[in-house]
Amino acid sequence: MSGSLIVHQAGPALSVQDFGRPGYMAFGLSQGGAADRLALAEGAALLGQGPELAALEMAGVGGTFEASQDIRIALTGAPMTASVDGQPLVWNATQTVRAGQRISIGAALKGIYGYLHIGGGIATPQQLGSRSHHIVAGIGAPIKPGMNLPIGADPNFERPDQRLPVSDRFSGGTLRVLPSAQTHRFSKAEITRFESTEFIRTPRGNRQGVQLGFDGAPFSTEQQLSILSEIMVTGDIQMIGEGIPFVLLPECQTTGGYPRIGTVVPGDLPLVAQATPGTRLRFRFVTVEAALETSASSAQVQSDLKRAMQPLIRDPREIRDLLSYQLIGGVTAGMELGADDD
């Protein structure tokens, strides 16, 4: 049986996301899709369904939702205050929500992108093989109060609730970087300085990319402003203008003229996407061989997540323990994540 998710209130940056639309670069369309792809995979593993199903991505703040029927949900990604009819919801776990109950999801406690997954997935119509709202390209529509989002049938409705221990990816850290199209245009000294510089995520950012701040001279190449436009991919660290770094996210443009110093290893990208303004980030070049050794295929990620799952125990003390990490830090994401064009 399938029904719908009724949207009563919606934060300003809510969107339906799956893994996006690979294969359209030749037509100028970037893949798009969930900003934190691991969070999408985690939700699928928790609910025991295919990772291709769409979820609701919530940037900074969630909304209020009601199910038209009994559903299972899972919450992943940036932990947010969340309750159903006043009872707290557990992040990184599955729970059943009864027809007519209200799910309230507030501001992020850490990180930026939280995800509400529904058993059976959000079943809005596909465009070009995906349900993702590509904000920059204008494919799909924003989530507004009053909308009824269709949801798919949930064959696993009777499955016992699960939880997934998740390591913190909301506090920045050191990201692995690989060479890209213009890495060779940067001098060795610039590469060394880049690796020894501490960056912070600035308030400027959206699903296209995030700007980084740092102390020191801009990172530029000799022909900074006259390089022929070249393909760009998600994860590229582009030195805009005189040399201001931006890390590109799933809705980045497909070509660009400013040089890229390198590209972040895909597995480390959630650390950038989830970095709130002020979060510290560092970069370290690795070899393709080293990156490949630790990079799991999507099938491998899915089976690793499946193995890591544990039954959700409904002991109040246990639940308090599960929630505890959410209470550390308590950084609320800024609301700078609209579709403003960089």
Next chain:
Amino acid sequence: MNAETSKSDPGREFPRLTNIGLSGILVTFSDELSEPANRAALAFRARLGTESWDGVEETTTSLTSVYIRFDPSHLSHEAIRKSLIALIESEDWFASSLPRKRRLWHIPTVYGGSFGPQLPDAAALAQMSASEAISQISSQRLRVLTIGFAPGQPYLGTLPEAWDIPRQSGLSAQIPACALAVAIRQLVLFTAQTPTGWRHIAQTGFQGFRPETETPFALRPGDEVMFPQVNEEAFANILAGDRSDNGGAVWEYIK
């Protein structure tokens, strides 16, 4: 520190192979835009399409290069590099013919006036009168060199050398969708209203990106386009009768 792994293969500058992250490789035919380098990129990508190697997930061209995205768990970096080098050496790509099944489009265009407010500036930079500029641009047969910046948005070239004019240093006011703008011997046919540094010289009714339709991307890299001049009245009539986003454009296969 291994940025050196992106260096070119020894003994040959072009075509150059460059790793792009974990799962990509770039075949660059030139660091400067030229007709032979663009043709080489289009022809090489077309050949990759017919080769259809296992593990290759996507290919695309930029102005002078071909990007190949592959699944490194099915096709190793070493293996794809070896195959690419063999393919590169099998033919003189700069001299190869363009892919078949390309189309020639004729897109009715209004030049100057309120439909192309920067035509006089652009013509002055190209050191000709506005009417000379219109007759030159409207009679050119231009190639879709690449599609990018926005979905379905073509970069067309190359115009005669006089048109090697710079972009504006600042972004101009919003340019409308379906507008034609010029810089660096190329035209861009905009798909959406956007600020740009390119000079707005003309207007069409041709929408390159149609996400709600069965052919969301009207143009393909390698297609050719002409922008014949129509007057404002004819243009208004075309728009009034157009339900296709084509703006009166017609196409034929290039023989």
